[in-house]
Amino acid sequence: MLLAIDCGNTNTVFSIWNGSEFICTMRTSTHHARTADAYFTWFSTLLNHYGIDPDITDVIISSTVPRVVFNLRVFADRFFGCRPLVVGKPECSLPHEPRVDEGTQVGPDRLVNTAGAYDRFGGNLIVVDFGTATTFDVVDYDGAYVGGLIAPGVNLSLEALHSAAAALPHVDISKPQRVVGTNTVACMQSGVFWGYVGVVKECCARIKGERGREMKIIGTGGLAPLFADTEELFDEVEDDLTMHGLTVIHAYNKETA
Numbered sequence: 001m002l003l004a005i006d007c008g009n010t011n012t013v014f015s016i017w018n019g020s021e022f023i024c025t026m027r028t029s030t031h032h033a034r035t036a037d038a039y040f041t042w043f044s045t046l047l048n049h050y051g052i053d054p055d056i057t058d059v060i061i062s063s064t065v066p067r068v069v070f071n072l073r074v075f076a077d078r079f080f081g082c083r084p085l086v087v088g089k090p091e092c093s094l095p096h097e098p099r100v101d102e103g104t105q106v107g108p109d110r111l112v113n114t115a116g117a118y119d120r121f122g123g124n125l126i127v128v129d130f131g132t133a134t135t136f137d138v139v140d141y142d143g144a145y146v147g148g149l150i151a152p153g154v155n156l157s158l159e160a161l162h163s164a165a166a167a168l169p170h171v172d173i174s175k176p177q178r179v180v181g182t183n184t185v186a187c188m189q190s191g192v193f194w195g196y197v198g199v200v201k202e203c204c205a206r207i208k209g210e211r212g213r214e215m216k217i218i219g220t221g222g223l224a225p226l227f228a229d230t231e232e233l234f235d236e237v238e239d240d241l242t243m244h245g246l247t248v249i250h251a252y253n254k255e256t257a
Contacts, residue, residue: 001016001017001018001019001023001054001056001057001058002016002017002056002059002060002247002250003015003016003054003058003060003080004016004017004059004243004246004247004250005059005063005072005246006062006063006109006112006242007061007063007064007065007068007069007072008030008064008065008132009030009064009065009132009133010029010030010131011027011028011029011030012028013242013243014043015240015243016054016056018054022240022243023052023054024052024054025243026046030068032065032068034068035071036071036072036074036078039071039075040075040078040079057080058082058084058085058250059076059080059082059084059085060084060085060086060087060092060249060250061084061085061086061087062086062088062109062111062112062245062246063086063087063108064107064108064109072084073086085249085250085253086108087108087111087112088105088106088108088111092249092253093249093252093253094111094115094252095115095118095119095143095249095252096115096142096143096144097144098111099140099144099145100145100146100147106145107135109131109135109242110129110135110137110148111145111245112245112249113127113129113135113137113241113242114127114137114139114143114144114245115143115245116241116243116246117139117218117238117241119244119248120244121236123140123141123142124139124140124213124216125137125215125217126138126139126204126207126215126217126218127218127220128204128218128219128233129220129221129224130153130219130221130224130227131153131221132153132155133150133152134150134152134153134154134199134221135148135150135151136151136203136204136207138211138215149207151199151203154173154192154196154223157195157196158171158172158173158188158192161188161192167184168184169184169185171185171188171189173193173223173226174189174226175193175230176189176194178190179194196227197230200227200233204217204233216236217233217236218234218235218236218237218238218241219233219234220237220239220241220242224237225237225239
């Protein structure tokens with residue numbers, strides 16, 4: 001079985017792939033000081049809780065936090081006896097190489113999203129990922145990542161408001177009942193929610209205009225479902241796009257080994 005690990009700036013997700021479906025997905029906070037032993041203690045405790053005893057033979061890692069990769073490598077080697085594939089490293093091949101400025105290092109999460117989206121929907125895509133940052137990934141006809149945009153994440157924007165303005169409270173994102181808020185919390189929620197609806201619509205429209213074609217828009221990330229029912233922002237919403245992309249890249253490396 002394959003253990004796919006997606007390490008983001010806020011959370012790290014572990015999913016077990018049996019070749020046809022994910023049989024278990026677990027999430028923990030990202031912390032660069034967490035050791036391989038600590039990962040295994042957490043991981044094995046949850047597996048016991050769910051009554052799962054997987055035979056993990058392969059591990060693939062995507063990490064936007066370079067400092068955690070070493071301990072995840074040790075985790076894979078020590079407890080599963082395998083050398084993990086790490087997306088973005090020379091030994092990990094991609095189904096389609098990105099076409100960007102020479103010397104540019106593309107984030108592993110964007111490479112994985114591109115691979116997963118192309119496998120499911122073909123090319124000519126815009127992938128909007130609501131993570132710590134809100135990213136827009138442009139996938140060409142042949143599946144190559146050809147660039148995109150990076151904007152502050154939704155929760156990051158709310159946290160910035162709270163941190164920088166003493167009178168503003170911490171609030172959670174939700175779809176407001178009305179555009180015009182009648183209290184501070186409602187005003188903040190409306191400003192961020194409708195502001196990001198505008199960000200998605202405007203950025204996608206400009207990408208399409210610059211490329212001179214219609215493109216399918218795919219939403220992913222934790223907050224994508226919240227925005228999905230608003231003004232038909234997305235053609236498709238895929239909750240597991242990143243994890244699916246990891247299985248695609250792993251399979252490609254197995255085939256070409």
